[in-house]
Amino acid sequence: xxxxxxxxxxxxxxxxxxxxxxxxxxxxxxxxxxxxxxxxxxxxxxxxxxxxxxxxxxxxxxxxxxxxxxxxxxxxxxxxxxxxxxxxxxxxxxxxxxxxxxxxxxxxxxxxxxxxxxxxxxxxxxxxxxxxxxxxxxxxxxxxxxxxxxxxxxxxxxxxxxxxxxxxxx
Numbered sequence: 001x002x003x004x005x006x007x008x009x010x011x012x013x014x015x016x017x018x019x020x021x022x023x024x025x026x027x028x029x030x031x032x033x034x035x036x037x038x039x040x041x042x043x044x045x046x047x048x049x050x051x052x053x054x055x056x057x058x059x060x061x062x063x064x065x066x067x068x069x070x071x072x073x074x075x076x077x078x079x080x081x082x083x084x085x086x087x088x089x090x091x092x093x094x095x096x097x098x099x100x101x102x103x104x105x106x107x108x109x110x111x112x113x114x115x116x117x118x119x120x121x122x123x124x125x126x127x128x129x130x131x132x133x134x135x136x137x138x139x140x141x142x143x144x145x146x147x148x149x150x151x152x153x154x155x156x157x158x159x160x161x162x163x164x165x166x167x168x169x170x
Contacts (some may be wrong), residue, residue: 005045008027012061018082024080034124034125034144035118035119035125037144038118038125038127038141039092041146042149043090044100045147045167045168046087047083047148047165048082048086048087048166049081049163049165050148050164050165051162051163052073052076052161052162052164053071053072053073053074054070054071054073054086054155054159054161054162055159055160056071056160057069057077058071058156058157058159060073060076061069061076061128075161077132078104078128078132079102080099080103080105081132082102083099083101083117084097085097085098085099085100085168086165088116092116093116093117094113094114094116095110095116095129095130096112097111097134111135113125113129114134115128116129116130124140124141125140125141126139126140126141127139127140127151142162147166147167148165148166149165150162151163151165
């Protein structure tokens with residue numbers, strides 16, 4: 001009889017423990033998906049391109065007589081892209097690009113308004129953003145940190161090119 005009472009008491013304790021556990025889970029913040037985390041980060045502050053690199057050595061300039069295979073591609077990034085500051089709007093559709101001192105040839109506007117989109121498909125999180133001429137290009141989210149993100153795009157010869165954007169600090 002004591003065993004039966006003990007098991008009943010244990011069952012009641014387990015029941016209450018599980019109920020309180022469910023209650024605490026209901027009060028917890030829901031976990032954000034990778035896409036939601038990315039959207040939250042990019043709309044929280046302005047970003048600037050800070051690095052460009054490849055996963056394998058590539059000859060980035062193929063139309064010259066010199067073959068230079070390297071992974072750090074920062075020196076090939078157009079100077080006007082290096083001083084751009086990107087402010088992504090919360091509508092997941094518009095980005096304002098402050099051109100600052102160096103502007104793309106042929107467009108002296110202080111601010112360029114373009115479109116972007118963050119989504120998820122069968123391959124993961126992606127961002128429709130811009131290439132070096134401010135034309136649309138689809139990137140994959142490669143890495144996401146507290147104050148940066150890295151976008152990836154497939155390139156020739158099975159290489160992947162990466163663009164690292166970091167928050168702008170004054």
